[in-house]
Amino acid sequence: MLARSTTFSLDVLDAVPVRVEADVRPGLPGLTVVGLGDTAVREARERVQSAIANAGLKLPQRRMVVHLAPAWLRKRGSSFDLPIACALLAASGQLEPQRLDGVGLAGELSLAGEVRPVSGLVAIAMAARDAGLTRLMVPVDSAHEAVQIEGLELLPVATLEEAIAVLAGRRQPRPAPPAPLDAGGPCPDLADVRGQRDAVAALEVAAAGRHNLLLVGPPGTGKTMLARRLPGILPPLSPEASLEVTRIRSVTGAAGGAAFTDRPPFRAPHHTISPVGLVGGGVPPRAGELTLAHLGVLFLDEFGEFSRLTLEALRQPLEDRSVVLARGGRSAQMPTDVQLVAAMNPCPCGRGGLGCRCSEADIERYRRRISGPLLDRIDVLAPVLRPEPDEVHEVTTTTATVAGRVREARERQLARQGCLNAALTDRQLVEYGGIDDAATKLLDQLYARGTLSMRGAHRVLRVARTIADVQRDERVGRPTLARALTMRQDLVCEDVTEVAA
Amino acid sequence: MTISSALHHDAHLSFPGVDACDRCLALSQLTVFLWSVPCLRGTPAYAARQQAKQQGELEDDDAPAPPPLAAPLVASCEGLEPTPGELIRAADGVMPPRARDAARVFARWSADAVRERCLAVGLTAACHCSLDYPETLRALADPPPVLYVAGNARVLDRCPASAVGMVGTRRPTRVGREASRNIAMGIAQVGGVVVSGMALGVDGASHEGALMGRGATIAVLASGADRPSPMSHRRLYDEILQSGAIVSELPPGTEPSKWTFPARNRIIAALSSAVIVVEAPKRSGALITVDHAQDLGVDVFAVPGSLASVTCEGSNALLCEGGAGVVDGVDFMSARTGGSSAARPERPRPVNAGQAAVHDVLTSGPQSRQELGRATSTLAPTELEEALTDLELSGWVERGLDGRYRLAERSAR
Numbered sequence: 001m002l003a004r005s006t007t008f009s010l011d012v013l014d015a016v017p018v019r020v021e022a023d024v025r026p027g028l029p030g031l032t033v034v035g036l037g038d039t040a041v042r043e044a045r046e047r048v049q050s051a052i053a054n055a056g057l058k059l060p061q062r063r064m065v066v067h068l069a070p071a072w073l074r075k076r077g078s079s080f081d082l083p084i085a086c087a088l089l090a091a092s093g094q095l096e097p098q099r100l101d102g103v104g105l106a107g108e109l110s111l112a113g114e115v116r117p118v119s120g121l122v123a124i125a126m127a128a129r130d131a132g133l134t135r136l137m138v139p140v141d142s143a144h145e146a147v148q149i150e151g152l153e154l155l156p157v158a159t160l161e162e163a164i165a166v167l168a169g170r171r172q173p174r175p176a177p178p179a180p181l182d183a184g185g186p187c188p189d190l191a192d193v194r195g196q197r198d199a200v201a202a203l204e205v206a207a208a209g210r211h212n213l214l215l216v217g218p219p220g221t222g223k224t225m226l227a228r229r230l231p232g233i234l235p236p237l238s239p240e241a242s243l244e245v246t247r248i249r250s251v252t253g254a255a256g257g258a259a260f261t262d263r264p265p266f267r268a269p270h271h272t273i274s275p276v277g278l279v280g281g282g283v284p285p286r287a288g289e290l291t292l293a294h295l296g297v298l299f300l301d302e303f304g305e306f307s308r309l310t311l312e313a314l315r316q317p318l319e320d321r322s323v324v325l326a327r328g329g330r331s332a333q334m335p336t337d338v339q340l341v342a343a344m345n346p347c348p349c350g351r352g353g354l355g356c357r358c359s360e361a362d363i364e365r366y367r368r369r370i371s372g373p374l375l376d377r378i379d380v381l382a383p384v385l386r387p388e389p390d391e392v393h394e395v396t397t398t399t400a401t402v403a404g405r406v407r408e409a410r411e412r413q414l415a416r417q418g419c420l421n422a423a424l425t426d427r428q429l430v431e432y433g434g435i436d437d438a439a440t441k442l443l444d445q446l447y448a449r450g451t452l453s454m455r456g457a458h459r460v461l462r463v464a465r466t467i468a469d470v471q472r473d474e475r476v477g478r479p480t481l482a483r484a485l486t487m488r489q490d491l492v493c494e495d496v497t498e499v500a501a
Numbered sequence: 502m503t504i505s506s507a508l509h510h511d512a513h514l515s516f517p518g519v520d521a522c523d524r525c526l527a528l529s530q531l532t533v534f535l536w537s538v539p540c541l542r543g544t545p546a547y548a549a550r551q552q553a554k555q556q557g558e559l560e561d562d563d564a565p566a567p568p569p570l571a572a573p574l575v576a577s578c579e580g581l582e583p584t585p586g587e588l589i590r591a592a593d594g595v596m597p598p599r600a601r602d603a604a605r606v607f608a609r610w611s612a613d614a615v616r617e618r619c620l621a622v623g624l625t626a627a628c629h630c631s632l633d634y635p636e637t638l639r640a641l642a643d644p645p646p647v648l649y650v651a652g653n654a655r656v657l658d659r660c661p662a663s664a665v666g667m668v669g670t671r672r673p674t675r676v677g678r679e680a681s682r683n684i685a686m687g688i689a690q691v692g693g694v695v696v697s698g699m700a701l702g703v704d705g706a707s708h709e710g711a712l713m714g715r716g717a718t719i720a721v722l723a724s725g726a727d728r729p730s731p732m733s734h735r736r737l738y739d740e741i742l743q744s745g746a747i748v749s750e751l752p753p754g755t756e757p758s759k760w761t762f763p764a765r766n767r768i769i770a771a772l773s774s775a776v777i778v779v780e781a782p783k784r785s786g787a788l789i790t791v792d793h794a795q796d797l798g799v800d801v802f803a804v805p806g807s808l809a810s811v812t813c814e815g816s817n818a819l820l821c822e823g824g825a826g827v828v829d830g831v832d833f834m835s836a837r838t839g840g841s842s843a844a845r846p847e848r849p850r851p852v853n854a855g856q857a858a859v860h861d862v863l864t865s866g867p868q869s870r871q872e873l874g875r876a877t878s879t880l881a882p883t884e885l886e887e888a889l890t891d892l893e894l895s896g897w898v899e900r901g902l903d904g905r906y907r908l909a910e911r912s913a914r
Contacts, residue, residue, distance in 0.1 A: 198871040216903045346903035359672035359812065361701065367902060383869045383904035445894055482886035485893075486870045491902055 003090030003097040006104050006133065007083035008124045009075040012285055012332040013251050015120060015127035019069040022087035027063030035068030038076040047109050048085045055113035055160040060092045079118040082107035085160055086167065099167045103135040104128040113160040117142035122250040125149040137163060145250055147179035148243060148260055179260060187232035190399045195387030199226055200396050202382035202487050207233045208409035209421035209466030212340040212377055214489055217384030219350045223343035226384065227299045230341060232399040235407045236262040241295050248294060252287050265296030271305040275313040283328035290317050290336040303342035304369045311374055318377050367491055379422060379459045381489035409469040421466045426458055433465050438478040460488050516616040518625035521647045523612040525628030528646035530610060533755050618753050622727040625650045637661045640797055641771050645750030651726045652746040656694060656717045664694040666773035668787035669703025669780045670812045677703060677780035677812065680804050682710035684777060684833050689716020691834045696721065696772045698765060699734055703779045708737055717745040721768045724757040725749055766790040775800040777828055781815035788815050801825040855880050855888040860897060867907035
């Protein structure tokens, strides 16, 4: 007799529907699983047989074949245990086969028959909804991940026995667990930062316009501390963005690990990371740190110490906000919409200024580790200096104050132009910039002197627009532009003049 | 008159500008060969150097003077036929172990081929026997057999009277680089010729300064004069050629090697009437130039450097030991001759109180906007930002790579 159940296989960042077919027919007793599964799927055979026996159910002494369709799709993970077991029980007459219609199943089985959590449940629930299913049976311990997906009845189960009882209608399904909003602990507060008035101001501007930021300063002055406080002043994610972030965390993370969060992700990979670790790769393609930081912040400390290849690999994903990885005969698109925060020392010895023993050439070489095209993507440069003795007790501001201004500034930008200032094209900048004549004249003079390059001028303008938005100004005047100039990132421009000199 | 100088007269008739006899051309080729490192193995000078290295007195980068090979060679070749065989026999007396290798080098060598090559790459040449040979080089213990020149050879006529050599480390501090540039510019603006080695660091900055002062400058290369070395200075090479000269004692196409760098220092010293050391660490190649200058009776000057910087230890030591005069301003030439300083374009003064306040604070060193804000507490933040912008616009202040502001030192703007 033949029975079918429906489940899902994780594929890159999505879940793909998989039909589990179980057939029981006369022959030598035994269970065969076919359909291009990985080791975890092949081992399901042993888990399923033990779990069924220990749940007080039994398998017929006949030949049993389980097929996972489509046959060409490579399947991985342990979430096939529950659907295989249910399909087998239906095929052997212990459950009416039509009870499996319209319900998706996912779950790992223990030998004792308990249903254990699986990873990627957010993606699975989204795929189930998209496939037109109305009910989804999930492990009770990871059910909270799927709660946010609407239009789907969740059937959380703790054991195989319970699963069969619920499917057969002998037992009422448990209520879906509440959807916990994971705040991830309190975000560190800006009130912890002492002094650093300018750096905090630059952080606020970077947050308000979603500008990429470069923090430059000697070791131990608080570059990392500042960067870690950026997510706290960013506005919470929208429900859709939150779902997207949770889906990525759920697919890539450990089983049952991802709770819903509206806080932008913050990723800080060590500088020894490989290009693949950062951008993604492998067969099948896996997400890198860039994708894990999607819609949030990617913090690269010791920017100059990253390998050249790794940094160059950043360029295109930063520009296009997504990356296409072709691996093993297939390609996958990964979202990489991140705000980059980089931190580096002013020179190889790290001291900068007084006490620095680096030569001009050393410093120049250190700068050149960051290529021009990459620097072009960074709008704001903030010096982070050692606070003066009387500043070490000075509390500049708090996260709550800054977060309020940032949220307002962002609302203003979105209402005006539909995107944040960092994403403005040069043409949009002219249209929405609101730059007055005095500011335009100043910019032209600086360009004529060679102080600014063309791209440098546009970067300054974008930042000036954001400063005006934070200050609730409609127009960008000369004072606003002068402030933007003190925050400008012009390493690229200097580089050019250095060569020309 | 020796045989060779008699031979000299008909040697170059069909090669205009290449005024060099067979014997001198052969000697210059032989110099290249003998200065290549493998040839030096087995010589007493090489052994002494290796011993010094083992005892930790020398580091790899240190460049001691090579053995003065050219002098004994020239002496031993005096009066001989300019054939390779004769020369090699003469070289055999100076450098016994490598004479057979020398024979191999000269098997396919011909003086006319070198002359043709000079013409092809646009070099002129003057040999020791020529009337065009710079007289000042004859004072050297081992004068170069041939001086190859690219660019304007007439600049050499102004040596040594109005020529100043400038030497220093390849890795100067920012202050040292600016000082080189400004001193060289001062020299060029009053008609002086800056002589240096076109190396990275002080050398390059000195040539740049001379060009910014619209003066002529001479670069003495450690490679053939047709070949910019280092390659990263090829633009500088082209610019020097516009008005000045690139000279070398090595035949066209020669690659630089370990010994050619210290060797060219004696030419810099001999072409100059004064040598300025801008920044030199201990045991710097620049100090070899100083040794040569002192031997030749050329005045030596040094720019006082920071006590904190290792790159100034050698030049400061020169000043302490009394071996050098102090360069106390960018108007080196007028200070030396006691004349009036050249008219230099004045930049507009800071125009308002805010700008003046910011400018005064910056005289103590680079400052971030935040530090400036503390120091100029009378100014509102917007006033400070406006003042900084205006100062940048008028060229008084520049923003460093670490986001800090400092006084601009390039007075050219």
